[in-house]
Amino acid sequence: xxxxxxxxxxxxxxxxIIALVLAQSVFFLVRxxxxxxxxxxAKSTVTKTITSAALFTIAPAxxxxxxxxxxxxxxxxxLPWLRLSVIGSITYETVAAGNAIEAAGQTMSELVxxxxxxxxIAWVMTVxxxxxxxxxxxxxxxxxxxxxxxxxxxKKWGEIFNNAMFLGMISAFLGYVFCDVGLIVxxxxxxxxxxxxxxxxxxxxxxxxxxxxxxxxxWLTDYALPVSLIAGMASAIPxxxxxx
Amino acid sequence: xxKTMSYMDSVHHYGRIWGIIVGVVLLxxxxxxxxxxxxxxxxxxxxxxxxATAPMYWAVGIVEIFTYVPMLGAGGTYLSFVTGNxxxxxxPCAIDAMERAGVKASDEEGEVISTIAIAAxxxxxxxxxxxxxxxxxxxTPVLEAPLLAPAFDMILPALFGGLAVVFISKxxxxxxxxxxxMLVLFIFIPALNAGTVGIMVPVGVIVTVxxxxxxxxxxxx
Numbered sequence: 001x002x003x004x005x006x007x008x009x010x011x012x013x014x015x016x017i018i019a020l021v022l023a024q025s026v027f028f029l030v031r032x033x034x035x036x037x038x039x040x041x042a043k044s045t046v047t048k049t050i051t052s053a054a055l056f057t058i059a060p061a062x063x064x065x066x067x068x069x070x071x072x073x074x075x076x077x078x079l080p081w082l083r084l085s086v087i088g089s090i091t092y093e094t095v096a097a098g099n100a101i102e103a104a105g106q107t108m109s110e111l112v113x114x115x116x117x118x119x120x121i122a123w124v125m126t127v128x129x130x131x132x133x134x135x136x137x138x139x140x141x142x143x144x145x146x147x148x149x150x151x152x153x154x155k156k157w158g159e160i161f162n163n164a165m166f167l168g169m170i171s172a173f174l175g176y177v178f179c180d181v182g183l184i185v186x187x188x189x190x191x192x193x194x195x196x197x198x199x200x201x202x203x204x205x206x207x208x209x210x211x212x213x214x215x216x217x218x219w220l221t222d223y224a225l226p227v228s229l230i231a232g233m234a235s236a237i238p239x240x241x242x243x244x
Numbered sequence: 245x246x247k248t249m250s251y252m253d254s255v256h257h258y259g260r261i262w263g264i265i266v267g268v269v270l271l272x273x274x275x276x277x278x279x280x281x282x283x284x285x286x287x288x289x290x291x292x293x294x295x296a297t298a299p300m301y302w303a304v305g306i307v308e309i310f311t312y313v314p315m316l317g318a319g320g321t322y323l324s325f326v327t328g329n330x331x332x333x334x335x336p337c338a339i340d341a342m343e344r345a346g347v348k349a350s351d352e353e354g355e356v357i358s359t360i361a362i363a364a365x366x367x368x369x370x371x372x373x374x375x376x377x378x379x380x381x382x383x384t385p386v387l388e389a390p391l392l393a394p395a396f397d398m399i400l401p402a403l404f405g406g407l408a409v410v411f412i413s414k415x416x417x418x419x420x421x422x423x424x425x426m427l428v429l430f431i432f433i434p435a436l437n438a439g440t441v442g443i444m445v446p447v448g449v450i451v452t453v454x455x456x457x458x459x460x461x462x463x464x465x
Binding site for chain 1: 352
């Protein structure tokens with residue numbers, strides 16, 4: 001068969017795999033919603049969880065789409081569509097594709113026309129991130145039941161442990177926000193952009209939280225994170241113009 | 245067998261089955277391309293590409309399993325490790341949902357809420373990308389607009405700014421030391437940047453858990 005990066009058969013295969021991944025999410029969603037009912041979790045909590053998660057997802061999903069467009073210049077549409085819909089992340093897929101394209105002696109802006117190179121790139125992108133796919137089915141149960149045991153042995157410590165993990169992750173990302181502020185000594189203020197963006201998101205979140213508590217408008221807290229995310233992202237535009 | 249399985253056991257049971265099926269299908273995809281187009285991969289390019297990519301991402305990936313499983317819960321893990329974008333989307337989404345519902349990941353209530361949030365997020369992501377791929381021609385100029393580029397580049401700071409407010413304000417005592425430590429490390433070590441933040445997440449988690457344990461033993465929490 002004559003090869004092209006946008007060959008219909010590649011689209012058909014990718015579509016089928018994505019349908020499978022979608023089916024898995026639907027399967028787990030339906031079962032979790034049923035279980036929530038059995039556990040006596042209020043229906044409104046379940047509905048709010050779904051709508052808030054959906055709303056929160058829109059902006060990052062559009063950013064992932066930007067990644068698909070960027071990669072489509074060299075790889076066509078089908079392979080980036082698959083790769084950015086399954087395991088990996090927008091940063092990983094770009095790095096992996098870049099490594100493979102570079103190893104083939106090409107650049108990210110020219111379309112891959114050699115089927116052998118295309119297949120090689122698909123291999124690198126698949127294998128490079130396969131650790132999770134290989135290990136998760138076999139170690140999750142052990143890890144997860146170990147966690148529940150900590151919670152059962154000492155309830156208070158279980159809760160602190162939980163919060164400590166979240167805080168540890170959040171603090172790492174806060175550190176990352178500040179990683180380029182040192183450039184300011186060289187007269188480069190672009191390192192302040194992420195700091196300002198984070199500050200805007202934080203202030204919006206705090207203000208929404210305060211309004212929600214003062215006015216008792218509970219639904220406001222359900223959408224506070226998506227709103228602060230969008231506000232922060234939007235503020236990046238003037239901050240970049242000013243500091244970049 | 246179905247009747248005697250608890251919900252948690254069934255999550256692991258089906259999670260494994262789905263995980264193995266999707267894993268095999270994903271690994272088979274490049275093989276299928278070879279069969280269809282009748283060509284083999286270029287072995288030397290493959291080797292170079294894998295050497296440049298796999299060691300770091302496998303190391304990070306294995307550490308991520310240990311770090312993220314306790315936070316995501318079982319159902320959330322089985323879904324997230326198939327659909328990806330964990331730290332920049334699925335985990336913040338699950339953390340926010342559990343926080344608002346007042347449940348924790350190690351309880352069954354937390355497990356259920358986390359799974360619902362991550363499943364909803366995965367479905368929406370997949371659908372948005374499908375829509376985007378269908379409408380790629382009219383959308384490309386918008387998605388590539390130089391005006392919007394900074395907004396897409398700044399997702400992580402915007403996301404963690406909001407999340408940090410919630411968690412730091414509720415755990416002030418526990419937060420100060422880890423946050424200061426990470427700020428100092430990232431500001432003064434040039435090697436720590438967007439590419440290496442993935443490695444620093446487990447470091448942050450371990451440090452904070454040890455610090456929490458010390459404070460807890462002292463009765464300070």
